Amino acid sequence: xxxxxxxxxxxxxxxxxxxxxxxxxxxxxxxxxxxxxxxxxxxxxxxxxxxxxxxxxxxxxxxxxxxxxxxxxxxxxxxxxxxxxxxxxxxxxxxxxxxxxxxxxxxxxxxxxxxxxxxxxxxxxxxxxxxxxxxxxxxx
Amino acid sequence: xxxxxxxxxxxxxxxxxxxxxxxxxxxxxxxxxxxxxxxxxxxxxxxxxxxxxxxxxxxxxxxxxxxxxxxxxxxxxxxxxxxxxxxxxxxxxxxxxxxxxxxxxxxxx
Numbered sequence: 001x002x003x004x005x006x007x008x009x010x011x012x013x014x015x016x017x018x019x020x021x022x023x024x025x026x027x028x029x030x031x032x033x034x035x036x037x038x039x040x041x042x043x044x045x046x047x048x049x050x051x052x053x054x055x056x057x058x059x060x061x062x063x064x065x066x067x068x069x070x071x072x073x074x075x076x077x078x079x080x081x082x083x084x085x086x087x088x089x090x091x092x093x094x095x096x097x098x099x100x101x102x103x104x105x106x107x108x109x110x111x112x113x114x115x116x117x118x119x120x121x122x123x124x125x126x127x128x129x130x131x132x133x134x135x136x137x138x139x140x
Numbered sequence: 141x142x143x144x145x146x147x148x149x150x151x152x153x154x155x156x157x158x159x160x161x162x163x164x165x166x167x168x169x170x171x172x173x174x175x176x177x178x179x180x181x182x183x184x185x186x187x188x189x190x191x192x193x194x195x196x197x198x199x200x201x202x203x204x205x206x207x208x209x210x211x212x213x214x215x216x217x218x219x220x221x222x223x224x225x226x227x228x229x230x231x232x233x234x235x236x237x238x239x240x241x242x243x244x245x246x247x248x249x
Contacts, residue, residue, distance in 0.1 A: 017163040038191040038222035041159065045193040049162035096231030100204050108230050109194035115229040 001071045004030075009048075011062040016048045019066050026068060032075070036135055039116040040075055043133055046109035047079055050088065074118070077133040086129055087122045089114065142188075143171045151249055152179040153242075157188035160196030169199050176203060180212030183245050187218030192226055204236055213237075217245040 004026055009015035023044060027037040044066065051064050067078040093111050114120055119134035141164035142157040152175045160168055175182055182203065200216075207214045217239040219227065227233040239245035 014163065016161075020159070020161075020163065034220075035222055035225075038220075039225075041161070041191050042193045042222075042226065045159075045161040045163075045195065049193075049195060096229070097234070098231075100201070100208050100235045103201060103235065108197055112194055112226060112229055116225070 001069045001076060003067060003069045006065065006067045008063045008065045009052075011052050011064065015052060015064075016045060019044060019048060023068065030070060033137060035139075036075060036137055040077060040133070040135055043113045043117055043135075044077065046113050047088065047131060047133075050109060051079070051081060051083070073136060073138075075135045075137070077135075079131045079133075080128045082128055085124045087124075088131060089120055089122050141167065143168060145171060145175055147179075148246070150179065151181045151183055151246060153183045153185055153246075155185035155188065157190075159190050159192070160199070161191070161193040162195040165195040165199050168196065169202070172199060172203050176206055176212075180207065180210055181249055182207060182212065182214050183242075183249075184214070184216045185218055185242065186216055186220075186223060187242075189218070189220065189223055191222050194230075197226070197230055197232060200232065200236065213249060215239055215245040215249065217242055 005022060007019065007022055009018050020041065023041065048064060048066070062083065064079065064081050069076040088110050091110065094108060113133070117133045118136050121132045123130050141159055143154065145152060145154045147153070154172060154175055156168060158164065204214050215237045219238060224233070227238065
């Protein structure tokens with residue numbers, strides 16, 4: 001597994017776009033399958049937007065780091081942050097069977113990450129939250 | 141993201157190209173709000189939409205709720221495999237009217 005890029009963005013909602021640009025270049029360089037690229041794009045958007053809007057809100061000095069690694073079989077995304085301990089996967093899945101009228105707006109993001117990725121994990125180590133996502137290049 | 145709107149008879153067709161995510165959803169929200177202010181028959185053209193995240197789903201759900209309340213109609217066509225997968229995981233394919241093609245979306249509206 002080879003680290004392809006590591007970047008940090010500051011804690012402002014508009015910063016997610018910078019990660020999207022670098023990830024798009026990475027995906028193009030290695031000709032990632034569209035389905036894999038799009039799933040990782042969605043997962044990054046969910047986790048980073050969540051992080052920048054809530055986890056690190058009001059902390060101007062904070063930043064979020066994204067590391068992307070690749071081997072023949074999978075893409076591995078690691079997102080460490082130094083905010084308060086927070087497990088994004090520590091919530092029950094939302095009820096996705098409700099009607100338009102009854103459906104609350106929001107709450108779906110982490111559910112999408114869980115379903116679109118092949119593996120997700122969270123741990124708190126050395127004072128950091130560390131989220132790891134794995135997506136296999138070939139579905140199976 | 142690129143967004144364009146056109147009107148065919150009294151049906152407003154909004155084409156969203158690129159990504160509908162936390163970065164682009166505020167702009168998409170504005171464009172859809174503008175359409176909702178003047179029309180009750182709305183068709184979303186997703187044939188050039190690359191991917192959608194929950195921020196984009198939020199915009200769609202808001203529009204669907206508004207149109208449902210005002211007796212309007214919302215239809216969507218042109219989903220790629222990834223957008224379709226997100227619709228299925230989120231349950232949106234069961235609550236929004238999704239059509240395979242523009243002709244079918246515009247039919248009997």
